[in-house]
Amino acid sequence: MTAPGLDEDGHIAREGSLDRVPTAFAGVVADARARIGALFGPARLHSAYLYGSVPRGTATPGVSDLDLLLALRRPPTAADRADATALAAGLDADHPVIDGAGILLFDVDTLLGELERHDLGWFVACLCTPLLGEDLAAGLPRYRPTSLLARETNGDLAGLLPRWREQLAAARTDAETRTLARAVGRRVVRTGLTLVMPRWGGWTSDLDISAEVFGRYYPERSGQLRLAADLARRPSADRAALTVLIDDLGPWLAAEYAAVHGVKAPRPTGP
Structure with missing residues (x-):
């Protein structure tokens, strides 16, 4: 019998999917995708991800927040962080279905690097749901609960x-x-x-x-x-x-x- 949260091979299964996003949150997810793409553009943004209760399908309208991770092509700058803060505030203000929004910023080299292999790498591969761009999970290993x-x-x-x-x-x-x-x-x-x-x-x-x-x-x-x-x-x-x-x-x-x-x-x- 497969243990909870694992696939048939004993690895931690990716827990979220866009298919699981509750209908009430579909609008804010679509808006987040559009705003991220328009604001950061392909020159800065490699890929974007959802994580948390929304892609797991367990979010509660008016109670749950919207969690996002942006993988940038270079280390985040002060300007990148300011843009992310403004973007999160705008999503929160325009969508009462969420109680706040948060955006994590990391560069691709960090997310795929050896030091973060069993922290941020695992986080992307197992807890994050691809929203925009090429999925970094393809360059990461599979993980067991070790x-x-x-x-x-x-x-x-x-x-x-x-x-x-x-x-x-x-x-x-x-x-x-x-x-x-x-x-x-x-x-x-x-x-x-x-x-x-x-x-x-x-x-x-x-x-x-x-x-x-x-x-x-x-x-x-x-x-x-x-x-x-x-x-x-x-x-x-x-x-x-x-x-x-x-x-x-x-x-x-x-x-x-x-x-x-x-x-x-x-x-x-x-x-």
Whole structure:
């Protein structure tokens, strides 16, 4: 019997498809494709991808956000990032069906490079759905739910915790706190799932299933991971809940992760 999220050969199956985009989101996806092509053009853009609940077919109108990744022909510049920010804001303003939009920018060499083979490369090959251009997955390997994959995808949680504490302290509005809650909740759930992924032998992006699977191996922490899943799915401005994730579950999860899988290979810090 094939494990959840794997193909018949035991590799992680690509989880999204344009065919799975809910009808309510078809308009914003079509608009995103048109705007990306017009704004970035073939000189800058190699390919574009959807990821998240929309291409998985599980998005909820008015609640889910739109997640996009753009693969550029050269490293992103400040102008590229400004264009992406404006594009995301425009999509959010013009389409009430989404609750926000986010755009990741990377260059092709980075996405296909050896350093990112088991992080961004896996992300593109398994979690991203092609929207525009030539699919980079053709130049990437197939992936199994291994400890190496776990280490390189989420073995950097310890470094994120100080940043999250600073962001929570700096948040002045409920909207800012909810945005942080969604990001923290998603990352904590994903880290909890990948911690146990090699033992479980499967893959899922479903928040509830991730929390349930994690709880099989760490029942004493299962309630906290369910809290993270709730915040990821329905972000709130509850600072006490965020503090539990950042100051209690987070440090424990980072230490356990390092003990089980090791720490993610360091990345260049830039100029």
